[in-house]
Amino acid sequence: IESHNSAEDDSSESSGAQYPQDLRSVLVTSVLNLEQLDIDLYRGTHHWVPRTRRLFGGQIIGQALVAAAKSVSDDLYAHSLHCYFVRAGDPKVPVLYQVDRTRDGRSFTVRSVKAIQHGQPILICQASFQLLQPSPLQHQFPMPVVPQPEDLPTVEEIIQRYLSKPDLTESAKQGLNKLLATEVPIEVKPVSPAQFYRHVSGQPRRLFWARARGHIGEGNMKLHCCVAAYVSDFALLGTVLLPYPKYKARFTASLDHAMWFHSTFRSDEWMLYECDSPWAGSSRGLAQGRLWRRDGVLAASCSQEGVLRVKPVPENSKL
Ligand SMILES: CC(C)(COP(=O)(O)OP(=O)(O)OC[C@H]1O[C@@H](n2cnc3c(N)ncnc32)[C@H](O)[C@@H]1OP(=O)(O)O)[C@@H](O)C(=O)NCCC(=O)NCCSC(=O)CCC(=O)O
Numbered sequence: 001i002e003s004h005n006s007a008e009d010d011s012s013e014s015s016g017a018q019y020p021q022d023l024r025s026v027l028v029t030s031v032l033n034l035e036q037l038d039i040d041l042y043r044g045t046h047h048w049v050p051r052t053r054r055l056f057g058g059q060i061i062g063q064a065l066v067a068a069a070k071s072v073s074d075d076l077y078a079h080s081l082h083c084y085f086v087r088a089g090d091p092k093v094p095v096l097y098q099v100d101r102t103r104d105g106r107s108f109t110v111r112s113v114k115a116i117q118h119g120q121p122i123l124i125c126q127a128s129f130q131l132l133q134p135s136p137l138q139h140q141f142p143m144p145v146v147p148q149p150e151d152l153p154t155v156e157e158i159i160q161r162y163l164s165k166p167d168l169t170e171s172a173k174q175g176l177n178k179l180l181a182t183e184v185p186i187e188v189k190p191v192s193p194a195q196f197y198r199h200v201s202g203q204p205r206r207l208f209w210a211r212a213r214g215h216i217g218e219g220n221m222k223l224h225c226c227v228a229a230y231v232s233d234f235a236l237l238g239t240v241l242l243p244y245p246k247y248k249a250r251f252t253a254s255l256d257h258a259m260w261f262h263s264t265f266r267s268d269e270w271m272l273y274e275c276d277s278p279w280a281g282s283s284r285g286l287a288q289g290r291l292w293r294r295d296g297v298l299a300a301s302c303s304q305e306g307v308l309r310v311k312p313v314p315e316n317s318k319l
Pocket residue numbers: 054055056057058085086087088089233234235236237238251252253254255307309
């Protein structure tokens with residue numbers, strides 16, 4: 001365990017003009033920009049909907065945290081959230097977020113948020129905020145040593161490489177082209193592409209660099225936490241499947257998600273997402289994630305349990 005100061009990181013490598021596919025408007029000015037309907041009542045819309053046709057959990061958590069943050073003062077920082085996904089989100093209708101001001105304390109303030117569709121909750125979330133307070137107690141695990149993002153291909157480049165393989169089946173080609181056409185508002189660079197895509201059996205652990213597409217800027221820390229909450233649900237649960245390349249997912253869904261924010265960070269700058277799964281059983285799996293700033297500071301930790309029902313991969317599958 002190494003000692004670390006979680007000092008403000010002022011370094012900025014981002015500028016809107018650098019990004020050919022600047023989806024800033026999608027994540028910050030659209031998905032996380034909730035419409036206020038009444039006091040403590042908001043409406044959120046969707047952008048990227050996964051192939052499961054249920055709403056992306058990270059979007060619901062990110063929006064719930066935006067709604068919670070709107071009723072706390074600027075000097076409070078989000079430090080944790082705990083959520084249950086109780087129903088599948090319907091991509092055809094918006095989500096309502098109803099905030100309950102559970103407690104305003106001296107140091108800590110708690111909000112409860114219910115995400116509602118068709119008159120019923122799809123997510124229940126508690127979020128807690130704190131005044132910045134100094135402490136002589138400061139430690140963190142060291143960040144894993146991995147190649148820098150500049151030295152790794154993007155998922156789009158990796159998919160292009162797979163597409164150029166001569167023995168690819170037509171359906172695999174179609175699947176990959178669909179993946180390429182999907183505008184996920186997160187940019188991802190896997191540290192080990194073969195492992196990321198489960199082409200080799202391995203430990204239930206994977207690492208990838210991730211950042212929000214587009215320039216967000218210093219902004220406020222609460223917004224970066226909301227974006228990180230969105231990002232943190234991406235590819236986390238899949239970590240549970242890594243030791244089982246002979247099985248493919250038939251039904252997977254996250255059941256709950258907890259997150260702790262440790263230090264300031266920029267969600268539009270590369271962060272290393274270290275995911276592992278200490279346990280699976282009873283059609284469920286536990287996944288844990290750590291988001292690292294590239295200067296080695298631990299920015300956030302999260303834990304998620306999901307339901308995973310699988311079926312054997314056909315013998316002749318090329319992917
Ligand atoms: C978790 C559930 C499904 C639990 O509800 P229920 O208990 O009613 O469902 P269930 O009985 O588990 O059934 C779920 C599906 O499994 C099937 N099923 C049930 N029992 C089975 C069994 N013994 N063997 C095989 N299949 C079975 C059902 O037919 C159904 O499939 P069919 O549906 O085909 O009939 C629900 O609470 C829910 O949907 N919550 C929201 C989850 C969510 O949306 N999370 C965020 C998105 S997930 C995410 O974002 C993570 C990103 C990622 O995936 O990486």
